Structure formats: structure tokens, C-alpha cells
Amino acid sequence: MRHEDFRAHFHELVDGGLSEAQRRELEAHADACSDCGRELRALREIVAAAQALPRSIEPPRDLWPGIETAIGRAAPVHARVQRAPHGWRGWFATPAVPRWAAAGAMALLVIAIFSLGRDLDRNRSAAPDGGASNSTAPFPAAVSGLELQCRGAGQLLQASLRLPVGPGTRAAATSLADGLISGLSILDRSIDETRQALASDPDNPALQRMLTARYQQKLALLHAALLRVETT
Amino acid sequence: MVEPQIGAGSRNPGAPPEPDARTIDQVRARDAQEFERLYRAYAGRVYALCRRLSGDPVRAEDLVQETFLRVWERIGTFEGRSRFSTWLYRLAVNRATDVLRAEIRRSLHETPGEPAEDAMPVARGADPGVRIDLEAAIGALPAGARFVFVLHDVEGYGHEEIAEFGGFTVGTSKSQLYRARRLLREMLSR
Numbered sequence: 001m002r003h004e005d006f007r008a009h010f011h012e013l014v015d016g017g018l019s020e021a022q023r024r025e026l027e028a029h030a031d032a033c034s035d036c037g038r039e040l041r042a043l044r045e046i047v048a049a050a051q052a053l054p055r056s057i058e059p060p061r062d063l064w065p066g067i068e069t070a071i072g073r074a075a076p077v078h079a080r081v082q083r084a085p086h087g088w089r090g091w092f093a094t095p096a097v098p099r100w101a102a103a104g105a106m107a108l109l110v111i112a113i114f115s116l117g118r119d120l121d122r123n124r125s126a127a128p129d130g131g132a133s134n135s136t137a138p139f140p141a142a143v144s145g146l147e148l149q150c151r152g153a154g155q156l157l158q159a160s161l162r163l164p165v166g167p168g169t170r171a172a173a174t175s176l177a178d179g180l181i182s183g184l185s186i187l188d189r190s191i192d193e194t195r196q197a198l199a200s201d202p203d204n205p206a207l208q209r210m211l212t213a214r215y216q217q218k219l220a221l222l223h224a225a226l227l228r229v230e231t232t
Numbered sequence: 233m234v235e236p237q238i239g240a241g242s243r244n245p246g247a248p249p250e251p252d253a254r255t256i257d258q259v260r261a262r263d264a265q266e267f268e269r270l271y272r273a274y275a276g277r278v279y280a281l282c283r284r285l286s287g288d289p290v291r292a293e294d295l296v297q298e299t300f301l302r303v304w305e306r307i308g309t310f311e312g313r314s315r316f317s318t319w320l321y322r323l324a325v326n327r328a329t330d331v332l333r334a335e336i337r338r339s340l341h342e343t344p345g346e347p348a349e350d351a352m353p354v355a356r357g358a359d360p361g362v363r364i365d366l367e368a369a370i371g372a373l374p375a376g377a378r379f380v381f382v383l384h385d386v387e388g389y390g391h392e393e394i395a396e397f398g399g400f401t402v403g404t405s406k407s408q409l410y411r412a413r414r415l416l417r418e419m420l421s422r
Contacts, residue, residue, distance in 0.1 A: 011406075011409070011410050011413070042417050042421075043413060043417070046366075046385075046413055046416050046417060046420070047385050047413070049366050050366065050370075050381070050385035050386045051385065051386070051388075053284075053366065053367070053386055054280065055247065055277060055280060056276035056277045056279075056280055057276055057279055057280040057283060058275070058276045058279070059275060059276070059279045059292075059293055059296060060289065060293075061293070063271075063275065063279075063293055063296050063297050063300075064268060064271055064272070064275075066297050067271060067297050067300050067301060067304075068264065068268070070297070070301050071264060071267070071301070071304050182330075182331055183294075186298065190305075206262045210305075
């Protein structure tokens with residue numbers, strides 16, 4: 001057997017899936033060839049080490065309060081954000097995030113916020129009074145206020161952004177900004193889904209709490225971004 | 233969609249005990265205390281999975297929170313045909329895939345080779361003879377190779393299921409696994 005033939009199949013030798021005859025042939029080659037034998041042992045060591053990694057790693061901080069807030073059991077998010085940043089807010093409040101990275105993230109943040117602005121404009125134009133969308137009518141009263149606050153925070157964020165930043169910082173901050181975009185899109189999707197569910201079951205208290213919590217989260221996310229812009 | 237019978241549950245020593253039907257029913261009924269108990273039992277397991285898949289401890293925290301929010305929202309769809317843990321880990325992997333999809337796609341189109349020098353997990357100023365640990369090396373892998381390696385070699389998923397998660401072919405899953413192992417060997421033997 002040639003070394004190339006051996007190395008074309010030695011992952012399958014470790015993972016299984018070869019016939020008994022193939023397996024024996026490869027094992028025999030590994031026994032006879034010191035280089036291939038060493039390669040095979042190294043591969044097996046890596047796979048064994050991966051399988052031996054701990055299955056559980058405790059998060060560095062308690063993530064439950066953020067979840068608890070989101071499901072609507074705890075105090076509103078905006079009342080906690082200064083004390084214990086969680087979730088998407090954490091990306092903007094984490095001291096480990098360099099300021100230049102946060103500044104770079106703001107460049108991409110513009111994309112998210114202007115998208116948000118377009119959505120808000122679309123909602124506003126759909127509403128006959130030019131204010132909150134009609135769709136809030138059957139929903140908890142708090143939702144209308146939160147929706148307005150989100151709109152205001154988004155507009156304030158747009159106005160507060162100061163560009164440009166350099167291309168290097170922009171690249172380095174991609175993941176941070178991706179997080180904000182992802183967070184906003186998750187929240188908006190969840191809001192839409194919860195609205196749809198509430199439309200058919202308007203008296204469901206769990207859905208009402210969930211919708212309120214989503215708006216609170218969205219507002220907290222926008223506030224955290226705004227705070228970061230103002231301090232960067 | 234067929235719920236997996238292999239995967240995270242197939243290589244799961246020391247896993248928390250599966251919740252009983254009563255616990256699931258209580259969470260379905262919006263019992264937040266019971267849900268917190270469920271979170272406490274599985275947070276470490278889900279965090280480990282998310283941290284390795286993302287290679288980023290901060291992003292992993294968000295993934296854990298988003299995963300448990302999805303559990304809360306979708307517990308009504310859990311039919312008990314698979315174990316709860318299998319269903320939970322699948323939610324976590326799906327969420328991580330959503331967040332990492334762009335990075336994974338980009339890395340699949342990279343020319344196979346070593347990660348960038350500054351991505352190699354070697355502490356500056358440290359003894360050059362000190363071997364880096366496997367966790368750090370996994371974190372330094374390109375996103376696609378890391379995704380497949382963690383799911384296959386750490387979690388025990390098969391290539392078919394990994395390909396379904398990632399939206400690529402079984403052949404791509406295998407080639408990324410082999411690439412990951414080669415890169416890990418190079419990093420660990422430096």
C-alpha cells in the first residue's frame with residue numbers, strides 16, 4: 001500500500017465505516033510504516049481528547065435573570081440594564097470589548113438602525129393616525145407605549161451616530177454589529193409571531209406578557225446601543 | 233422533520249437526568265419556577281456546546297439565552313418522541329447555525345490552510361514549548377471546520393445530520409472534519 005492510499009482513508013479507519021478487509025490492510029500498513037503509524041496515533045489522540053472534553057461548562061455568570069426578564073416574570077429589562085447587562089446588551093456593556101471595536105461596530109450598526117427606521121416608517125404609514133400601528137389596538141396598553149419608545153430610541157440612535165470609522169475597525173467589529181442586527185431581527189420576528197398568536201387569542205395572559213417583554217428587550221437593546229454611542 | 237436519535241445524546245456522560253413528563257407539562261403551563269429548574273440543570277451543557285460552536289464565550293452566553301427562550305416558546309411542540317435533551321441540543325445547534333451561518337459559509341470557501349497567524353492560540357511571551365490546550369485550539373479553527381469538528385468528534389453527531397444543520401453536503405462535512413483535525417494536529421504540535 002502506498003502512503004497516499006493510506007492517508008486517503010485513515011480518517012475512515014478512525015471513524016469506522018471501512019470493510020474488515022480494508023481495516024486490516026490499513027492497520028497492517030500503519031504497523032509497518034513508522035510515518036503513517038505516527039499519523040494514525042496522532043489522529044486517534046485528537047479524537048480521543050475531543051471525546052474526553054467536559055460535557056458541561058458553567059457559564060461565567062448567571063444567565064437566568066435575562067431569560068427570566070424575557071419570559072415576563074421579572075422586573076422590566078430597562079430597570080435592570082445598568083446593574084446587570086445580559087444577552088445582547090452585554091455585547092455593548094462588556095468591559096472586555098475594546099472601545100475601538102465598539103466604535104467600528106457603530107459603522108455597521110447604521111445598517112441595522114436605518115433598516116429599523118425603514119420598518120418604523122412603514123408601520124407609521126400603515127397607521128391612519130400616522131402614529132402607532134393599528135395592530136396594537138387589541139394588545140396590552142403597555143405595548144403601545146413601548147412601541148413608541150422603541151421608535152424614539154431608534155430615531156435618537158440614528159441621530160447620535162457619528163461616522164466614519166476606519167476600514168480596519170470596521171472589519172474587526174463585524175461580529176459585534178452582527179450581534180445587534182441578529183438581536184433586532186430575532187426580537188422583531190418574535191414580536192410578529194406573538195402578535196399573530198395574540199390576534200387569535202387576545203386574552204391569553206402569557207402571550208401578552210411575552211409581547212410586552214419582547215418590546216422591553218428591544219428597548220433595552222436600543223438604549224444600550226445608544227449609551228455605547230454616546231460614550232464612544 | 234425526523235427528530236434525531238443520535239448526536240449530542242449519544243455521547244453524553246454525566247448529563248443531567250431527563251426531566252419527567254410532569255416537569256415538561258408544568259413548563260408548558262408556563263410555570264417559570266419549573267422552567268428555571270430546567271435551565272439550571274442544562275445551562276452548563278448548553279453553554280459548553282454553544283461556546284465550542286461559536287468559539288466565543290460572550291456570544292455563547294447570548295446563544296444560551298436565546299436557546300432557552302426558544303424552549304419556553306416552543307415547549308408546546310415537544311412531543312416526547314425523542315429525549316428532551318436531544319430536542320434541547322438541537323434547538324441550540326440550530327440557533328448557533330443561524331448566527332454563525334455567514335461565517336461558516338465564508339470559511340467553506342477559504343483556501344484550505346492554516347488559520348491566520350494571529351488567530352493561533354499561542355500566548356505571546358509564553359514559553360514556546362508549552363503546548364496549547366485543545367479548547368483553545370478548537371476556538372482558533374475556521375468557523376466551518378470548528379462547527380463540524382465540535383458536532384462530530386465532541387458531540388457525536390453523524391455527517392448526514394451535520395450536513396443538514398449546516399446546509400451543505402455530506403462530502404463538505406467530511407472534508408471540513410479532516411481539515412479541522414489536520415489543523416488541530418498542527419496547532420497542538422507547535
